[in-house]
Amino acid sequence: MMPMCKQIQTLLHVPSSGHNHKMDVFNPHRQKEKVVIVMGATGTGKSRLSIDLATCFPAEIINSDKMQVYEGLDIVTNKITKEEQRGVPHHLLGMLDPHEDFTARDFCDLTSIAIESILGRDRLPIIVGGSNSYIEALIDDYDYKFRSKYDCCFLWVDVSTPVLHSFVSKRVDHMVQNGMVDEAREYFDPNADYTKGIRRAIGVPEFDKYFRYGPFLEEETRARLLRQAVDEIKDNTCKLACRQLEKIHRLRNIKGWNLHPLDATEVFRKRGEEADEAWKKLVSGTSAMIVGQFLYNMTAEVPPHLGSLRVLEALAAATH
Template identity: 65%
Template sequence: MSISLAISKQLAQSCYPDSPVSIDSFKSWRRKEKVVVVMGATGTGKSRLSIDLASCFPAEVINSDKIQVYQGLDIVTNKVTKDETSGIPHHLLGVVDQESDFTSTDFRYLATHALGSIVGRNHLPIIAGGSNSYIEHLVDDNELGFRAKYDCCFLWVDVSLPVLHSFVSDRVDRMVEMGLVDEVRRLFKPDGDYSRGIRRAIGVPEMDWYLRTEAYANGKTRLRMLEEAVDEIKVNTCTLARRQLEKIRRLQSLPGWKVHRLDATDVLRMHGRQADKAWDNLIAKPSSMIVGQFLYDDGNAYRKFCRPAIVARGIPVAAGTH
């Protein structure tokens, strides 16, 4: 199944009024700066939702995926393309040297700097990515005093594991078709360290044996080894998804982590325009309402300041946790 990010452009046209909305319009409703955090397992649509929301509110996105911070391997790491960002500024995306050992401490430092820069421009920061431990360390770090400065709205794009596993498997096949093998081959070093830097990315260690032996194996053997490597990538990606879900459920149970769950299972079961329509109705619209109420603390304020076409399209004002 292919889910297009082009809907963010449609949202930008349909939910904005003729003149841009300013974050100044809701400053009188807040006591602290506000931040939206988009969480979810790999493949659930976190990037897409962050772009959709940033098309409805004056916002910028901070990447919180520990592998997407690195330069290169755009196919393997499934980075959003320049076209897919729809002109929304993205921070911490493809900015770290491939050999560096980027840690949660590094993330907290760079994310804190990005947050200050974004709110300084009167924009809304949207943190999006699959590294939930990085998000937890940022939000609950006592030394940083994050919660004393910011109110958070946590959105969780969820998909049932059987459906997600099928989608992830298909996505890996598409990544191979797009050139995953050649991309990893260009990075390959016989003495490369798979415990640090971008080589930790799922899709890199799994290709090691194939790349070491492809020059000496016959065609049939090479095909078999490649299939085994791709299968291992699929298994490891599904394992990652399960661990990410376990982490989100743990965070959801903690004080101060009111997480709004949005079920995208039906979206991943569909294709083409049907999938886009389901995404709009099940994820994009409810999320925009949740964020609008979070920003303005009041449904009437949301009607006043958010782009009126959303309300005109019949989205309920009293949207809650899904």
């Protein structure tokens, strides 16, 4: 059977993202260009989805995570690796001096430049990251200039809180195994200001006591300090996920943002190939159909939890 993205490209006549030619999804008679925004709490798979979409449509990705914009601490900030990027161009990722401040205004200015640059290459800008306050500042600027220039498609990857918290806890353990402690140690400074630059990132201030006092303590006490730091990182990451989810609900329910929810809970409950199939069915396949409709101004609605085959059948029917 033809892969999901190939089926979508065939049905919608979408040019392959690997080809360097004009992207005909942008209607020259329409005033507004189109932008896709991938939102969700930390750990829900936003980066994975953005890459999946960028392999379906000619696209480039703009990072909207306020910590991942900094150079360094790749494990601590959970940056997407070069291998995971699969050749898709990324903007605002690992490009800023770790000691500099990066404000919402900075994000808006640099993102606006990146969007125009991407559109100038006839490609689709995909904004992805968990810093929802920055995304809100960009989309709902004081004079609504952004919305006057761009049509937005909001994709929201959601995972039930208990399942996500369990995953986040395991992810922190995995990060520790991959060298998180040694990476954070390189940024330890007894006089450091944890309110500025990359040192604001979860996974830096939590190690302060361990780095500060550990070398002078017995092994057992030092190990206890390390466990406390790791537990604090897990707790703070779960709290961050809750705050991010609260902001998303506010944007949807109070500000009226038209978010397309994608429930990935079943993906996180499965393992191996079953998890991959659930991802394709519940998240990436459905998202690709939603984005295809968005780009082509199709009128057929795609129910958010349809299986991939039914989505394809619905789209095929809508195009005939």
